[in-house]
Amino acid sequence: MDLIPAPRLAVFHEDGLRFEFGPEPTLATGPGGEGVARWLRRELGAATGWSLAAAGPGAAADIRLRVDPERGRGDGAGAGAGPEAYGITVDATGVELVGASGAGLFWAAQTLRQLLGPDACRKAPLPGRAWSLPYAGIEDGPRFGWRGMMLDVARHFTPKDGVLRYIDLLAAHKLNVLHLHLTDDQGWRVEIKRYPRLTGVGAWRARSRWGHRASPLWNETPHGGYYTQDDIREIVAYAVERHVRVVPEIDVPGHSQAAIAAYPELGNADVADTGALEVWDDWGISENVLAPTEAVLRFYEGVFEELLELFPAEVSPFVHVGGDECPKAQWKASAVAQERIRELGVDGEDGLQSWFIRHFDTWLAERGRRLIGWDEILEGGLAPGAAVSSWRGYGGGIAAAEAGHDVVMCPEQHVYLDYRQAGGAEEPMPIAYVRTLEDVYRFEPVPPKLSEAAAAHVLGAQANVWTEVMEDQGRVDYQVFPRLAAFAEVVWSRLAEPQERDFARFEARMAAAHYARLDALGVGYRPPGGPLPWQRRPGVLGRPKEGAPPNV
DSSP: OOOSSOOSEEEEOTTOOEEEOOSSOEEEEOTTOHHHHHHIIIIIHHHHOOOOEEOOTTOOOSEEEEEOGGGGGTTSSSTTOSTTOEEEEEETTEEEEEESSHHHHHHHHHHHHHHHOGGGGSSSOOTTOOOEEEOEEEEEOOSOSEEEEEEEOSSSOOOHHHHHHHHHHHHHTTOOEEEEEOEETTEEOBOOTTOTHHHHTTTEESOEESSSTTOOOEEOSOEEOOBOHHHHHHHHHHHHHTTOEEEEEEEESSSOHHHHHHOGGGBOTTTSOGGGOOOOOSOSOOSOOBOOSHHHHHHHHHHHHHHHHHSOTTTOOEEEEEOOOOOOHHHHHOHHHHHHHHHHTOSHHHHHHHHHHHHHHHHHHTTTOEEEEEGGGGGGOOOTTOEEEEOSOSHHHHHHHHTTOEEEEOOHHHHBTTSOSSOSTTSSSOEESOOOHHHHHTOOSSOTTSOHHHHTTEEEEEEEEOOTTOOSHHHHHHHHTTHHHHHHHHHHSOOOOGGGSOHHHHHHHIIIIIHHHHHHTTOOOOOTTOOOGGGOOTTOOOEEOOSOOOOO
């Protein structure tokens, strides 16, 4: 069968025998399977018309759900072991799904939906559709515990329903982390009740650059939006039901012009007219950064206090603080900043940035959370529990892992999905290097130069979706898919070395079934033959780079 991501072991009956479902299959649910039963009744029920009622006393159910922690112990070699492992058996009695945990059982349900065919992804049943499953035995479990996607909702806002939709799309691909980039120079997207101007002012910009920052074009329509605290609670609860963790990111001390526009006292007011700042309407890196003062620390502690309540520790143990791309010109010119450098005894402006990050490293650790940040945070040293998102290449991740820090690999050269998917003039607003479906499929999260001990610190990987040139859901879909399907297989399945991977077989599975699944799910992916007419953006400048990206 054309399953994506590919399972560890799948054996189908050689005679092609199938279990045929009747018009009203029944469902039996063991302890721990109640959430998956709700999902099946809602999602499969919509596609098939089944109510999936409980089997009567003494009757065998057609679909049986069970949690068995023993399954997570694997085969002694680690294959398929862990809390997300699962098994599926289809025979003459029906189908049994067994997970090592509720999460494993949920991934089994996702595989069941794929086995039923693309029409099982629809929102309503097709007339006259009959349903059956091939006799099979499947044993499966993920390679990595962190299988994520970062969605930038600051540059272009994704409304709440769009975030919920992407949680479903992640879950359909057995991805289990959604990293939300909630703040940047171009917008602040989460309600903080004690600081209402963060959304009253910071969530809105007057216009937006249309295309890359070299483009002369502007979209003069004001842009913005934010999530209320109840929206965030809904997003988190929705994700929990689908065994997806949400990692919130509040970017400090750079990428902060939207916050400074809302509260000018947060900026370096002795060298910049912060009271005149507006939410930035352009792309790139703003020179306006946070002032290194105790008052600014107290302000952001207030932000994080509210954030931690919205993202409970059991759901979001990690809190992302950004920490990347912080211009130092204002600090160099600021008497306040220079005096702070002398008071702290740190090594110049770089030391000041490290002091900022280490403060929140300690502050979050005292509250039972783990700081994670982009790989620049390594430059001043980190507390033992802090983790690193390695984005500038493998180098930061290697250094962090060898120093004993956990790492999420997301090198821009491999898994930045804003990068263009092909050469040629038809790609809309082309950014950076060409990263094809095959390039993503050959991404390897664990670089070979890592020692065995350091490799154990690679939690997994994530694909990053920066939205400067993705103004709506259709543009996000186009950039993300089908490459996210390839990424999902990389982080779930135990594949061969990159150059030995069978991309032709993956491509055949995409063509045989997965593009049809994406169609049924309403995903506006890039077709294999190139963009459709309405997916193009003729005349809108991007920033293409030629050749292969550097391997750093």
